[in-house]
Amino acid sequence: MKWGLVVVLVMWAPLTMVWSQQPVRIGLFEGNLPTSVELTALSGAFEWVDAQGKVIHEMGIKSALSLANGRLNLVEGERDYVHLRPTLPQSRVQLRAPGKYPTVHTGRLHFLVESGGIRCVLEAELEAYLQGVLSAEAGKGHHPEYYRAQAVVSRTYTIQAMGRHRMQGFDVCDAVHCQAYHGIGTVNDTLRQAVESTAGTLLVDRQGRPITAAFHSNCGGQTQGAENVWQRPVEYLVGVADTFCLAMPHAQWTKSVPSEAWRSWLDERRAGSSERTTFLPNERFDALPDSGARIRAIEARSAFGLQSSYFVAVDDGREVRFMGQGFGHGVGLCQEGAMQRALRGATYDRILHHYYTGVRLTSLEALGLFQRD
Numbered sequence: 001m002k003w004g005l006v007v008v009l010v011m012w013a014p015l016t017m018v019w020s021q022q023p024v025r026i027g028l029f030e031g032n033l034p035t036s037v038e039l040t041a042l043s044g045a046f047e048w049v050d051a052q053g054k055v056i057h058e059m060g061i062k063s064a065l066s067l068a069n070g071r072l073n074l075v076e077g078e079r080d081y082v083h084l085r086p087t088l089p090q091s092r093v094q095l096r097a098p099g100k101y102p103t104v105h106t107g108r109l110h111f112l113v114e115s116g117g118i119r120c121v122l123e124a125e126l127e128a129y130l131q132g133v134l135s136a137e138a139g140k141g142h143h144p145e146y147y148r149a150q151a152v153v154s155r156t157y158t159i160q161a162m163g164r165h166r167m168q169g170f171d172v173c174d175a176v177h178c179q180a181y182h183g184i185g186t187v188n189d190t191l192r193q194a195v196e197s198t199a200g201t202l203l204v205d206r207q208g209r210p211i212t213a214a215f216h217s218n219c220g221g222q223t224q225g226a227e228n229v230w231q232r233p234v235e236y237l238v239g240v241a242d243t244f245c246l247a248m249p250h251a252q253w254t255k256s257v258p259s260e261a262w263r264s265w266l267d268e269r270r271a272g273s274s275e276r277t278t279f280l281p282n283e284r285f286d287a288l289p290d291s292g293a294r295i296r297a298i299e300a301r302s303a304f305g306l307q308s309s310y311f312v313a314v315d316d317g318r319e320v321r322f323m324g325q326g327f328g329h330g331v332g333l334c335q336e337g338a339m340q341r342a343l344r345g346a347t348y349d350r351i352l353h354h355y356y357t358g359v360r361l362t363s364l365e366a367l368g369l370f371q372r373d
């Protein structure tokens, strides 16, 4: 081995440790806390630990937690808090709760009572968590460069979202409110390599701050600026053209609703200042054109359950037919466009620069984030 390479490896190793060991606390079961949980050790070994840090007992293959008198019941005794600690590397545990798909996790699991249910807080390494997020958010069977782009997006999003749930005792939840995370049971080699090969990489704005890495399923040919959806403009979230997603599954949609519902909804907003009920804008719009009032496209989207806020509306007096493009809010990275770009040879950084304007790729260690004491 050449000395130059040895020096590079020696210098690189401690940096790698910095971010790979940074824990993220993920609140599981968001939105529907169970009253009982079954646990199965799939590999390695675990022990149950109480609030004082004292080992209660080693976990066998199976264990169960339930609520009794508003407290956690774990074989012997009731408690307000217990913690499942892995005692071997690569230990994996499966969680099963009534009415939910079983999920597999690696890391520490904290259990506490919240709003009459059991809250599980998984303390996992950032990069392991991201593998699970990718599996839930990016789907299967796509090009590795697309997964790399999505890995950088999800890492950036996580860093920016950290602490959103601080009041509840964790950093991010496992639902789409933060990012969907259903464990690491479905992570394959392609996903794992996408996360590992971009480890620590994230996107920053011109001031060097991690960006709000918004993404959506399909932009319908044109992404839109953040101000159309969240009121305030964001310098790197501006509308860009994207023809790559137009042949993809979510590029077009139609939906019909009774004219009466559409007309009364419009009338409430414009107080009789216009009669117009058909709208045929030829590009993306923020507010319905010539509607007699400022009626935002996103309001129509949520009121009528539309796939996107990019549509035309044709009212024939009996029903109004919405014909739309894209799926999702349309801000930031378009996933189906990114998939196509990857298939046609774009690298992950080129994909990211297309959807986020004026951003820079950097690393967690370059930002001085997540350094160990």
Ligand SMILES: [Zn+2]
Residues within 6 Å of the ligand: 164, 165, 172, 173, 174, 175, 176, 177, 178, 179
């Ligand atoms: Zn959340």
Ligand SMILES: [Zn+2]
Residues within 6 Å of the ligand: 218, 219, 220, 221, 222, 242, 243, 244, 245, 246, 334, 336, 337
């Ligand atoms: Zn697109």
